[in-house]
Amino acid sequence: MIACSDVLVMGAGPAALCIASELVQKGLKVSALASNSPDRLWTNTYGIWAEELESLGMASLLGSRWTNTVSYFGDGVKEEGLKPTLHNFDYGLFDQSLFQKNLLDKCDGINWIIETAEDIRYRDSITEVICTSGKIYRARVVIDASGHRSPFVKRPDHGPIAQQAAYGIVGRFSSPPVEKDQFVLMDFRPDHLTKDELEEPPSFLYAMDFGEGLYFVEETSLACAPPLTWSKLKERLLLRLSHRGIEIQEVVHEEHCLFPMNLPLPFLNQPLLAFGGAASMVHPASGYMVGALLRRAPALADELSKAITSDPSLDSARLAKRGWQVLWTPDLVLRHRLYQFGLKRLMSFDETLLRSFFTSFFKLPQDEWFGFLANTLRLPRLLIVMIRLYFLSPIGVKLGMVGLVKK
Structure with missing residues (x-):
């Protein structure tokens, strides 16, 4: 009989460790599957506005600050x-090794499986991950946090990806x-x-x-x-x-x-849950994601913990649905669409117009441009900020914002 975890997390990067660590803190039985060891050092730099980490009580994870x-x-x-x-x-900038160690320490007790997933199937109310080795791993719900290239997360095709x-x-x-x-x-x-x-x-x-x-x-x-x-x-x-x-x-x-930057949102009714790049959590306007991982992982873990412990009869599809509803609330979905609309307009700007746009953007009050870049503004406030930016901008940028100026 193949053992069954409460949650199986796929991946070993920041997204995977962020959500896995929160799930472990909730007392769930968590396993993790990745092609590389979670101890393998991260090499890319991760930047963030210091206030994002200060608000989470994590400023000590910064390796450099300006x-x-x-x-x-x-x-x-x-x-x-x-x-x-x-x-x-x-x-x-994060101290990569300290950030990674901090998350790994919180993942204490996780069963790490160094395998490559080949297929995912749903049977008998649970999810099975079939690996290239032929081994099968089971969980009540699987979270794909292996990055935006995941072949398992389904999403609509909206054309070329910027x-x-x-x-x-x-x-x-x-x-x-x-x-x-x-x-x-x-x-x-x-x-x-x-x-x-x-x-x-x-x-x-x-x-x-x-x-x-x-x-x-x-x-x-x-x-x-x-x-x-x-x-x-x-x-x-x-x-x-x-x-x-x-x-x-x-x-x-x-x-x-x-x-x-403009990856479509996954289908939110699929029985496979996702987190991080696989869940389209990269900010379409700024490219940042780590702050969102840290802010949104606790709520997702809390919802899954409540669902898994309160109702043993919930199958993978219903557990994933509960997770998707927390991860992509209506407010966040609409914000994502607004940011993607804005990115599409910026991509039509030539070099001169782009410089003019950013000159106007940073004339916004600090809390507004910061909230815009960090994706911490709720939808009504975000709409107000975008309208204010329009009126702050010179005529060329205004025309570009409404699609009347192209390269």
Whole structure:
């Protein structure tokens, strides 16, 4: 007889560990299945506005924190185009190893299965995960937290998927690529590009000073379908640095990022539950997700715990339904659609219009632009913020917002 868990979580990244750790805290019998060990170190950097972690009592998980946070939306040529937009809001990067260890410690007692899932089937009111080894693992409900590429989570096809792509370097340079103790959220200055290159999809620099002569510089494309290639982004990054007379002296780490921004929501009536990228939890307007994982995992775990312990007769489909209803409330679904609408408009903006849009966006009150980027504004407030942004914006951006200006 194959043992049956209350919940089986698929994956070993931040999403999987966030939800698995909360389920364990509820006293449920949890197993986890992943192709790689959960102890395998995460290599990508995870950024977040410090207030998001402070509100959760997790600020100690930050490995780096910056108070001097800025962006550049000018043309980089005229004097006014050289001035930064001051955010006056702390930004940080997770200490990846500490973050990972913190979650793994909370996962104490989980049965970790290092296998690759090949198929999922539903029978006798439970879910069975069939692995490439031929072994079968059973649970009352399965949560796929293995990422946006999961073949098991079903969703509608709404056409091409816009993806955020980035190529970055942690290293040492001939001269500082950013000012001392500075974090640059977005540097859209295009003065290093030719006229033909300005016609291509825009990208920006995301950069920070780690101290002791170490910096992180990353060329990022907000969203594009098809996505900009890493080779193109690397070429642009090197051109940007060269234009400023900066040479790379040592590469400590290379980073490659590629993830969907406008992935449709999964079908919310399927018996397989999902979390993280597999559940389309990436913020369509900003690309951030970790804050949402930390905020939304407790409620999902609480609902599943109540359902599993209170009614042993609930099958996988009904348990998953309870989970989907908590994970994607009507308010969150409508917010997701609004953000996707906004992203579609931004993708039609050329480089000049995009710089103008972000100049207007950061003129919003701090709590509003922060809430927009963190997805913490409830629907009525979000609508008010979007209307306010429209009236703050110059005529060109207004026309772009209503679809009357295209590249």
